[in-house]
Amino acid sequence: RTPMDLPLKDGRKIDPTDSSVAARYVLNDIYCSAWLSHAISALCEHRVPDFVGGEPTAIESIAKKAGLHAPTLYRALRALAANGIFEERGDGFFLHNDVSRLLCADHPYSWSGMARMWGHPSCMSAWMHYRKSLTDGQSGIKHAFGKTLYEHLAQDSAATKAFSDAMISNSAHAAVSISREFPFRNFKRVVDLGGGAGTLLHTILAENEHLEGVIFDLPELESLAKDSIRTADLASRCQFIAGNFLSEVPSGADLYLIKNSLWNWSDDHCIEILRNIRRAIGTTYGARFLLIEYVINSRNKKWTTAYDLQILNMPGGRARTEAEYKMLLLQAGLAVTETDIIEDQTLMLSAPVQ
Incomplete structure (x- = not known):
């Protein structure tokens, strides 16, 4: 039947x-x-x-x-x-x-920000150009505005706010589970690369009082991030550093993490980012990189492959399988040592290849 x-x-x-x-x-x-x-x-x-x-x-x-x-x-x-x-x-x-x-x-886990972003004019304009994306693989944002997503956000404060609110919505619930289930007790200083307003890092620091943290993100997010640090009463243990992980990553930490950011980028850009992380780790004993991403597998492909369409549409990246992420890490000199799944996120902990 x-x-x-x-x-x-x-x-x-x-x-x-x-x-x-x-x-x-x-x-x-x-x-x-x-x-x-x-x-x-x-x-x-x-x-x-x-x-x-x-x-x-x-x-x-x-x-x-x-x-x-x-x-x-x-x-x-x-x-x-x-x-x-x-x-x-x-x-x-x-x-x-x-x-x-x-x-x-x-x-506490509001999805309002994500809902508002899906209906934001920038997102809608990008989808109006999806038919063009099918012809050349460029993002809908690129076709709509002639810029990458991040170039567009740098010139549109309303779009930046909508995007940031959406990322807060996307991180709030998973941040609690990740902060409790991943062994952050084994580390002293963590850098959240592309950390935005700091939703994930603040939750991690609240659950692990021995930790110090750094939010590393673009300059246009500095005011939002610093306000959130003050609101969370974490100024003594958390700071914001402005920068672009495509250019460099700050050194001096024993744990670097990226959550739901690598899928925004092409393979070449991902390798560039990961190599910058590998350089920042340097020879620091015990330093690790934690990648947190939605990973396509046989159990979740109904929604992860749908998300993949939106990832092309907005930032121009793509969702990947676990094997594809491991290959990118290896090309950057990082090897996965542990893998776990928390809620709908796959966590891959990696160490420098010796």
Whole structure:
């Protein structure tokens, strides 16, 4: 029995003698998901999730707080509730469920930043050029703006904020698990390369009070990173150093880490970055490099290969398999000594090849 023979689902009649009917529904659901993602982004931009309560809230009340058109907002929330995001009670009353609550700005693992980035004009403009990317392998951002993602961000503060907020969303939950499960007790000073606002490093330092840390990232993120260091009350153990890991990496640490950054880059750029890390490690006894990435494998390829499309679209990089990352590391003079999986992230600890 094939999927085409399965009973009626979602109120849609399937002709068991014509597999194209069910196939059409599969494609339709994919397109619907895209529309729903736009609705989520727009609602987060207007802070709608922050105005929905734990008890049923009238659509008129939500719309008034958000400054939105109530009938149109109702249609958006109705569609999302029908697809498992928010709950609708009665006619025009909504409340949170576990999924929608994650879109609130004050949730400890808020996904609001990521939702807003997916709907940001820079991201949308890039996707409008995806058909061109298929012809030459260049990123949608490059086609849309004539610049790399990072050149574009350096000239657009709003886009930089959206991108940074998305990275915070992406790091918050995994940071807790990584900080507790990886043996940071074996190290004294850690440098987070491309550390952004410091979400991961701050969590690591909070869990490991003996550690000192450095956030290393582009100059345009300095103000954001230093503010976050002060907010986390980590000024005595954490500092920000401005720089570009394509050019150099600061020395003096016994652990360097990169989380979800190498897949933003081509193989040649990755090798360049990794060689800079190898040079920074130098001959420091016991120094290691920790790579944390989404890695394509047989268990997760449904979503990692989809992410790969977005990675081409925005930074112009690509997702890789574990074997591909190990090959890049070896070409840079680093050999993997330990591998682990924490949540949906693969951790590869490597040491200099002697």
